[in-house]
Amino acid sequence: MKPEPRVKPTTKPSTLAEWLDYQQHVHALGVDMGLDRVRAVWQRMGAPAIARQVITVGGTNGKGSTVAFLEAMLAAAGQRVGCYTSPHLIHYNERIRVAGVDADDAMLIESFERIDLARGDITLTYFEFGTLAALDLFARADLDVAVLEVGLGGRLDAVNIIDANAVIVTTVDLDHVEWLGPDRDSIGREKAGIARRDRPAIVGETEPPQGLLEALAKQGAHIERAGHDFYVEREVHRWRWHHRDGTVLDLPAPELAAPVQYANASAAIAALHALQAVSEVELERIAALGMHFPHAPARLQSLGGDPALIVDVGHNPQAARALAAWLDAQPGGRVHAVYGALADKDVGGVMTALGSRIAHWHLANLDQDTPRGLTADVLAGVLRQVLPRANFDTHDNVHQALTAARASARRGERILAFGSFFVASAVLTES
Template sequence: MSASPDFETLDEWIAWLEQAHPVHQIELGLARIQSVANKLGLDKLSAPVITVAGTNGKGTVVAAVESLAIEHGLSVASYTSPHLLKFNERIKFDGQPVSDQMLVEAFKYIAKYQGDVPLTYFEFTTLVAFWLFKSQPLELIVLEVGLGGRMDAVNIIDPDVAVITSIGLDHVAWLGDTLEKVAHEKAGIMRARRPAIIADPQTTELLLPEAEIRNANSCLAQKDYHYTETGQCWSFETKVKGQNLSFNGLANNDLLVTNLAGALEAFVLLYSTKISEKAVANAFHKLQFPGRFQYLSKEPAIIVDVAHNPDSAKVLNSKLQQLKGRGVDKVSAICGMLKDKDIASCLSQCTEVDNWYCIDLPGPRGAKGEELLAKLPEFARTDAKSYHFLVDAFDEYWQHQQQNEALVVFGSFVTVSLMLESWLELQNKLATRKQNEA
């Protein structure tokens, strides 16, 4: 066995990880990670676990459960992917990203003891998360599936509650080219005699047979628990262990209520005896989720969204439609996407976008702006342009920006990351221009 590396900084460890286990090389399967986890005692965690799968909305559920736990005074950890700005965002304790120091210690441990087992990037980082979770006294752990469910690395852990959000076609090379095949993969996180929340009523027909095959205790949205949405608020009702619970006037913060309600049901199933109406209200009022219809600026309205497949693009478009209903006259979009996504279908969903700025994304998976232009619907190509760099597209937008115009930057986690990285510089430009205009 070759000697394991012994770097002292997180940047060095990340560089090693990306070189030794390229993030874009995906090999689904549990045998590799299971063998290392068994050897290190990481195949079981010491707190109740909620595992979340689905095509879209997983991150919303994780963030909502996290917020609920924090407001109820519970120590909570979460594992998500990908990150937007820093790797640390993937592993959080009580909503805060883990420190560089803790990550370095965990990286050293897993690298030292993985032996000759060739772990993928995601398998390695999953074991890093589990080792860190074992080092802290926790009352709840929330795991987000990276890809699929059945053969995803986090699925070596038996969840106390499984939550499945939407089902759509994405990652077809790994998950299959029909909704039934995708549903089968996502349903792999369900466990016998344990709750399996089917959070999107539109997926019930796909997922209920899977729950029955696995003998899971299915929990159906709008049947076993109910929610209603009114403008920017929503209400929730459920019955757990003979106890009727209802919450009204909860904030949705421009997030999908199907996902928020699924998160609340999962939390209630585990902690019905500790539930507090005030804490629930506070949890949703304070809920912030970077990258999901996130406002960087209100005046002018500048929004980022990681929508990167047809279903999430459709949701984004409905939110843009609501914006126009609230007084926005025009919507411009800076869009960058990855080559392996269904670009044409995504762009065709965004009928509320009036003006397109298509950008190149870096790396081997990044599509060129020109490719996006060619796949825009015919009616949308009139004034559409392509740019090599996001900052150039933003400059062009700002020069022609009109009153009551909103900008949405979307298409990929990579696109949103680029915008967030550039935002401070762009803010300074905006401030300078406003001063000059005044």
Template structure:
């Protein structure tokens, strides 16, 4: 680790980010003592905003985006901290739906650096503190914090949230969180607080989540018990929430538009706001849901042939991607996949979820330190599908090959990682849509 005995200063955001990558020996170091000590020194533990913590294996980003959209539509000011980014670091912090200029991040980093002394912080921890610094400075009404890893020991968990959310639960980051679903559920439930709303959006949630919530006397609000949602047509869905009071009353929205995210996450977002006793205007809710877009989630890049990207990188997200692709198949020819993944992901189980919807595969290595070689993907697919599989030396070649072999009615989907999506988007940014 680079030992820093005095405060550093840099003039550009790139220089700051390079510095943050050097000052701690590990990319991840779970634990709250270091980051909480620095937050206390910086007076970031008592921010007078409503704070919502969002944990889960998948769906954190889309749930945060939905919360943000609904709150903005109702006239609130909102700060969002999320990760990872696709193009630039600035994506990790939004205020009122907009990224901040470099100088804002530079100022926040300098503020944290001047106060941290010799306390070591990871890249993520430094960024989380800087986000809180910016939200406090801008005096936002609501702060939405997307948990980085797990929950109980994640840097975002230093705050005292007004509501906490668990979106979904799956086997991911098993080296850090445990290799069974109950242990992972326990780690994520660590974001709950006594006597505060604890929204469980995960279907068939592990018992450890409910047990933990009951043990600490959290105000548990569970999907399919306290709130529900269901499709009413191909274009609409309805929502119901039983108020957590003595009235036995319900809040219903009978005709909501289909969002560009899983309905489960939209329903969880609505429930979270209702649990905080917000009154939601139905028309504003409809408008915010219908206009909702999330970068990197079934995002179209080209029209003919259709080229989409999705950050799906584990079995849960791959299952949802498979359902989306299957719905689109009726209007398309064959579906061609461009795939590159990280070596520490459950590659085989993720690919298995898409075997029945992909007609041709093009696999590539991922050019980052944690990137997996294309040979692992090729070997698994070769043993488990009779469809055409091709290997390339990089994602640029994969994109070119997909575009050469596809006809105008085909659909190309690039997926496997945030890094995969970022690289594909970079390759295609100068093409006419």
């Protein structure tokens, strides 16, 4: 279901909180796919180069982790890097990072003022304001590389007003089907829209939909596929990255947990290799360092304790399958889930993917956090349908769900908090 129209504000803001509230009301709809409005405003701002090179990262899952690997590797190479990601976990400032530091309130406010002045009578969505702020701040930061994460889809996402030197499509699965299409082929075609003719397009999964490959080929991109042009050879504590040109990198295991992180790291390396920015020896050095220092909170992040608390932003069936694979590879005690979800997510698919791995579900209301949030009762109804033997309790909010999980879990067991950025934010704020 698409968002309701917004009410136009009457006063201009001054603080960051006021600016963010203002942006929620400037445009009639919360999401309005298309590039005409945002491109027009960017052109009014002069459309300066945002960095000497740009890497755009799209996909259903794995975007944030892939951006983190790129940032860590490029920083290890001595590059000045800017990263734009969304959504944020705790503070809006997290969305825009320059040289490893989040943008401060004053920088963001000044950028929003410039955008608002330039836009005139052109309306912008909340996301479009944020994207233009990132581009504006990057253009003023003398960056070697800007790394842009696609917010939704690719072809019509606001970041696509920038021509990237290389793109990565991490994975393609069913999500945001009301905007992107009902199947993987349709969604893949939308995500392929970030690619450019004669420039590298890295495909991060070994079995991508044909629609993605066809669209990339039609655009004339130089396609490099996981499992074909590059591949991973894993050992117990190390792994090797291979390319068809004979390049082999011997690397430590990624610090980020979950088997899927090898694919994300591999795609990030493939992009740097394709850009030929450094020698093979230097690439191995920076890739090795990049495995140790990725900045990606709430990607199977362990918050310690006994029972152990793990938080993850996974919110769709593909992400849930990755969580399931991680749990299978991490034998241990019973798992207690703290789970909340948004209305546009495949809740049944998520629950089915995890199945009996979850000993007890603590279902949390998210309807007070966002209009898109589901109630715990709705989650319980889905759980009864797909896993009729599952044990669960319902809670008014994430705090109560986490408190109950901590009270019921025993030493040696685990608490997995996941399902939405809202769940991850609440848990990280509390912990």
